[in-house]
Amino acid sequence: MFVVAQALVNPGDVVLVERPTYLAAVQAFELNGARLIGVPTDENGVIPHELEKLIAEHSPKFVYLIPSFQNPSGVCMSVERRAAVADVLLRTHTALVEDDPYGELCFEGEPLPPIASEPGMSAQTILLNSVSKVIAPGVRIGWMRSEGPIQFTLTVAKQAIGLQSPVPDQLAVARYLATADVEAHLDKVRPVYAMRAKAMYQSLQRILPDGAEVTQPDGGMFLWVRLGHGIDTTRLLEIALDEGVAFVPGASFFxxxxxxxxxxxxxxxxxxxVIDEGLDRLGRALAKY
Ligand SMILES: Cc1ncc(COP(=O)(O)O)c(C=O)c1O
Incomplete structure (x- = not known):
């Protein structure tokens, strides 16, 4: 993320992001002087006509999207929505930075193809991925796919930030990929995550206040909750910590x-x-709030 920001962003450039979006992307783009504008989303991801309107208004340097099991919302863009977003980006000649670390963690069916694979999109997309959500969270080895002269700029930016990603980590990943059955690992992990997502969704129903909204993801790692009622989750977190449970307050994702x-x-x-017990604790925190 930081490599992309370093290579593409000049102070004052506008970058369009989903509303909400990934916290570290906000940090990387803003540290390099970007002005971030959030694009409205629905249960299917970024809304194409809103995206088109904001592109016309701001001429962004690029659009940053996480189409599959987004962090933080868990939302996955449908095939039709991906095509509609690609259509907007192609017609407006707008570059896309597509981040796809959660795509393989789908509970049903096959992972959806990235927007980069829509006809015409590969030349104007930088596609990012990482093994950290598939092999192990501590293994922060990622890769990017791009085409044309931007590859050189990205290479220079990567070298300027840190000459090389740690060699032992890269070798460990190479060995894992050569010797382990990644598909078998994913087949084992997916149903466990699906069961846990369902358990969390169900336990939430008994503690959430009336009118609260919660996403029901078909993959990834996260559930996104909107409590409403003027509740500030940063303050709620302090009470929750006393009860022995934690979550990430949503404000930092905007x-x-x-x-x-x-x-x-x-x-x-x-x-x-354990999820059930954790949500009991969250319920007590909400009652005390
Ligand atoms: C959307 C998104 N992109 C990128 C990352 C970072 O992955 P890594 O540090 O493994 O490159 C994460 C999570 O850590 C993420 O949620």
């Missing part, structure tokens, strides 16, 4: 005008029993 009643919950680490 480029601007944060919805402070939102929060991101991760469902991948614990068994349904």
């Amino acid at each position: 480029a601007h005008d944060p919805d402070r009643s939102t929060m991101r919950l991760s469902f991948v680490t614990h068994s349904p029993e």
Whole structure:
């Protein structure tokens, strides 16, 4: 992310991002002087006509999207939505930075092809991925796919930031990919994550206030909750920590005008029993708020 930001962003450039979007992308783009504008989203991802309107208004340097099981919302863009977004980007000659670390963690069916694979899109997309969501969270080895002269700029930016990613990590990943059955690993992990996501969704129903909204993802690692009622989840977190449970308050996932009643919950680490206990604690925190 930082390599892309370093290579592409000049101070004052506008970058369009989903509303909400990935916290570290906000940090990387803003540190390099970008002005971020959030594009409205629905249960299917970024809304094409809103995207087109904001492109016309701001002539962004690029659009940053996480189409599959987005961090933080868990939302996955349908095939039709991907095509509609590609159509807007192609007609407006707008570059795309597509981040796809969660695509393989789909609970049903096959992973959806990236927007970069839509006809005409590969030349104007930088596609990012990482093994950290597939092999192990501590293994931060990623890769990017791009075409044309931008490859040189990206290479120079990577060299300027750090000459090389750690060689032992790269060798470990190379050995893993050569010797392990990644598909078999994913086949084992996907149903476990699916069961945990379902358990969290169900346990949430008994603690959420009336009118609260929660996403029901078909993949990835996160559930996104909007509590409403003027609840500030940054303050709620302090009470929750006293109860022995944590979540990520949603405000930091917004480029601007944060919805402070939102929060991101991760469902991948614990068994349904522990998830249930964690949500009991969150329920007590909500009652005390
Ligand atoms: C959308 C997104 N992109 C990129 C990353 C970073 O991955 P890595 O540090 O493994 O490159 C994460 C999570 O850590 C993420 O959620």
